[in-house]
Every structure is written in C-alpha cells, then in structure tokens.
Amino acid sequence: xxxxxxxxxxxxxxxxxxxxxxxxxxxxxxxxxxxxxxxxxxxxxxxxxxxxxxxxxxxxxxxxxxxxxxxxxxxxxxxxxxxxxxxxxxxxxxxxxxxxxxxxxxxxxxxxxxxxxxxxxxxxxxxxxxxxxxxxxxxxxxxxxxxxxxxxxxxxxxxxxxxxxxxxxxxxxxxxxxxxxxxxxxxxxxxxxxxxxxxxxxxxxxxxxxxxxxxxxxxxxxxxxxxxxxxxxxxxxxxxxx
Numbered sequence: 001x002x003x004x005x006x007x008x009x010x011x012x013x014x015x016x017x018x019x020x021x022x023x024x025x026x027x028x029x030x031x032x033x034x035x036x037x038x039x040x041x042x043x044x045x046x047x048x049x050x051x052x053x054x055x056x057x058x059x060x061x062x063x064x065x066x067x068x069x070x071x072x073x074x075x076x077x078x079x080x081x082x083x084x085x086x087x088x089x090x091x092x093x094x095x096x097x098x099x100x101x102x103x104x105x106x107x108x109x110x111x112x113x114x115x116x117x118x119x120x121x122x123x124x125x126x127x128x129x130x131x132x133x134x135x136x137x138x139x140x141x142x143x144x145x146x147x148x149x150x151x152x153x154x155x156x157x158x159x160x161x162x163x164x165x166x167x168x169x170x171x172x173x174x175x176x177x178x179x180x181x182x183x184x185x186x187x188x189x190x191x192x193x194x195x196x197x198x199x200x201x202x203x204x205x206x207x208x209x210x211x212x213x214x215x216x217x218x219x220x221x222x223x224x225x226x227x228x229x230x231x232x233x234x235x236x237x238x239x240x241x242x
Contacts, residue, residue, distance in 0.1 A: 006039050013105055018034050018107065020105075020108045027236045029236070037203065040206055051129045055089065057080055063077060070100070070239075076095075077092050091114075094113055095111075109237075116185070127141045130145070142183070149197070149198045150175050150178030150194065153197050157171075158171045161204065161215070161216070165208045167212055181193065191226055
C-alpha cells in the first residue's frame with residue numbers, strides 16, 4: 001500500500017541515502033524524494049477521478065530473478081490499471097537493486113521495457129475518454145494529450161504552488177506555456193517536456209517548495225535539457241550494483 005509508506009505508517013524499504021535511477025525519467029537521491037516518486041506518484045494518480053496518462057500498478061508477476069547478495073536483479077510484469085476506461089495493460093520492468101546491511105535498498109536502476117510500445121498501445125484507448133472529460137470535440141490525439149497535460153499540471157500548480165512557490169502569473173499563463181511546450185517522447189520524462197512535468201505533478205502536494213519548480217517554466221532541477229553522453233557516462237550510485 002503506497003499510502004502507508006507515504007504517511008509513515010509502514011517503514012520505507014529504502015535506505016536514507018538511497019539513489020534510484022529510472023531510464024525514462026532521471027535520478028532521484030534520498031529516501032524522501034524516492035518515497036514520493038515510487039509511492040506518491042502512483043498513489044496520487046489512483047486517487048484522481050479523471051483519466052490519468054500513468055496507470056496504477058496492481059498485481060505484479062516476477063518473470064526472472066537473480067540474487068547475489070547484496071545485489072538482486074529482477075524482471076517483473078506490473079499490471080497497470082486505467083479505471084476510467086476499464087483497462088489493464090501489462091508493463092515489464094527490469095530492476096537492479098543493492099541492499100545495505102539493514103536490508104534497505106540503497107541503490108536501484110530501473111528500465112521500463114517496451115515503454116514506447118506501452119504508450120502507443122494505451123493512448124488511443126484513453127484519448128476518447130480524455131476528450132469527453134475535457135469537453136472538447138478534437139480527435140487529434142497529440143492535441144488531446146497536450147491539453148490533458150496542461151490542464152492537470154496547471155490545476156496542481158494553481159492549487160499548491162502559491163506564495164514563494166508560485167510558478168505562473170495565473171492559470172491562464174500556465175495553460176499558455178504548457179500547451180506550447182512539446183509533450184515529448186516516452187524517454188523524455190526527465191527532460192524539458194510536458195511529459196516530465198506531468199510525471200512530477202503528483203508529487204507537488206507533498207513538498208511544494210521542492211516540486212513546484214519541476215512543473216514550472218524552468219523545470220527546476222528535474223525537467224531540464226540533458227546531454228546524452230553525460231547521462232550515459234554518469235554513475236550516480238553510492239553503492240555499486242556489481
């Protein structure tokens with residue numbers, strides 16, 4: 001139950017100094033940030049009554065696993081639920097994990113296998129419902145996804161990013177910026193795209209002072225342009241996965 005971790009009812013499985021990397025987004029450092037990303041992202045999405053571009057994982061089936069303490073490699077299929085269209089779609093995720101002496105995860109490296117195909121499969125099913133919810137007659141899927149992203153991100157920004165955390169002059173200014181910003185490809189969830197800001201919107205309520213910049217015009221330190229060579233060559237982990 002992700003809510004129990006976020007609320008502190010159940011201890012986090014992550015080490016205080018955990019470093020996690022997901023291939024389609026970016027690197028997250030520290031327990032609090034990783035808790036928000038791994039648990040809060042999906043919990044907040046599951047609580048929203050509107051159609052979400054990110055499904056909620058339900059059951060998980062392990063396909064393969066190799067254990068060589070303190071490192072584990074596992075590949076599993078998560079059934080991603082999209083309740084507004086009554087659809088469940090499998091997504092395979094490969095992970096390398098390293099544990100500390102207290103059996104807490106201190107490093108993890110995750111790869112979302114065939115995620116571009118996953119997105120290409122799900123979006124056409126979501127688009128008509130999104131159009132209905134947004135009360136628009138357009139059938140252009142690209143325009144729909146961009147409008148959905150802008151609507152959701154700007155609603156979060158208007159509600160939570162106030163005072164010193166304010167990112168846009170108004171909701172209209174946010175919509176103008178977001179509808180002009182490219183949504184991006186599935187692998188650009190950690191770059192200067194609408195997709196990256198959509199990923200981060202679910203974490204804003206936990207710590208607006210940290211996450212509001214991520215959905216703002218600058219993208220903070222998360223939704224930014226990145227150099228391919230630097231991303232590939234950088235090893236961010238505190239503990240080796242070898």
